Amino acid sequence: MLSLVASSVAAMPPSAVPPHAPLDTFLAQAVGDDGYLGAVALVSRQDQVIYHGAFGHADPQGTSLHEDAIFRIYSMTKPVTSVAALMLVEEGRLGLDDPVAKYLPVFAQLKRVTGGDADAPQLAPVARTLTVRHLLTHTAGFATGGDDIRVASALLQRQAPEEAADLAGYADRVARAPLADEPGTRFRYDGVNTEVLARVIEVASGQPFDRFLQARILSPLGMRDTGFEVPAGQRARVMALTSRDAEGHRVLADTPSARTPGVPLRAYTSGAGGLYSTAADYLRFARMLANGGELDGVRLLKRETVAMMMSDQLAAFDPAVPAPEPGEGFGLGGYVITDPAKTTRPGSPGQFGWSGAASTYFTIDPVRHLVIVLMSQHLPVEGAPALPKLAGPFYRQVYADVSP
Secondary structure, rough: OOOOOOOOOOOOOOOOOOOOHHHHHHHHHHEOOEEEEEEEEEEOOOOOEEEEEEEEEOOOOOEEEOOOOEEEEEHHHHHHHHHHHHHHHOOOOOOOOOOOHHHOHOOOOOOEEEEEOOEEEEEEOOOOOOHHHHHHHHHOOOOOOOOHHHHHHHHHHHOOHHOOHHHHHHHHHHHOOEOOOOOOOOOOOHHHHHHHHHHHHHHHHHHHHHHHHHHHHHHHOOOOOOOOOOOOOHHHOOOEEEOOOOOOEEEOOHHHHHOOOOOOOOOOOOOOOEEEEEEHHHHHHHHHHHHHOEEOOOOOOOOHHHHHOOOOOOOOOOOOOOOOOEEEEEEEHHHHOOOOOOOOOOOOOOOEEEOOOOEEEEHHHHHHHOOEEOOOOEOOHHHHHHHHOOOOHHHHHHHHHHHH
């Protein structure tokens, strides 16, 4: 449940943080009639906030955007879910290399597509066991997009897992569809992996997923404005969700949460993309990871567990799973920079982070001791001109402005 208390960063007097004119200029130029509606950014270094700012508007009516605005963070929910799973691993209630079927027996007799078509598919039993680690690394083999797996994708879509009322129903629907790949052989990023993981967390913990997150992560970290639904009294703080039409004009996005800000993003508590949050709240979560699992005297994970989470897992598979992007690997819930010379992202070796579908971003640079959180609410749609992405240029400006 979200709190009625605004974030401490939002209440910080402007004089408390040194100005960074280039960052202000970048964000001011990114918002406007032809750009993003608004944006909030926070940068910390060595646990001190060195930059904060809010630019643009919270809605099409011209309401000023404030730093305590609430955002749909979509896939930035995934790292939170990953931390929840790793907490159970540390407690011995979950094993990274445990079969998923140990917790969800419906996954015990998996098959994969070997040919045919959606009406007459050719199937074969999988040779590899689907594990919890595969869910965390998006290597489970689920049929999540791609022209090369149209048959498997169609079979998964027929199960309509996103229409499920709860995580148990979601997992059951996914288990009825055959895999596209052998587990542990191909990286295919998609929310299916994390939704199934969220159901595993429910079973392993004996608690509903949302209650586990609230009790074990959100409340201990003081993330008072983060949750799966925004209370009615706080919904005025939710930034409007925009997209573009075919002519490139900014319009309200065609989603229930755009029409009614603050409502649950899914019928089930989505571990892949269901959270609302603020920049200040998410900064606390990211700082906890940057500090090796601890923040303000509250420890969620051991330092070595966080190091594993933020290290490339794909190269350790036998055989290694090809990396999703040049110079990058994937950890337990986010990208990891393995070679800064090859990646398009600015950063350092071991840098970890992720983004959300509606233009929310975070990154942790352990070499420079930087944490960057950047939040907006623009949802790209197929067939409409895309806005330039914010994260890469903003990160570069941060590095130019505050590094080394």
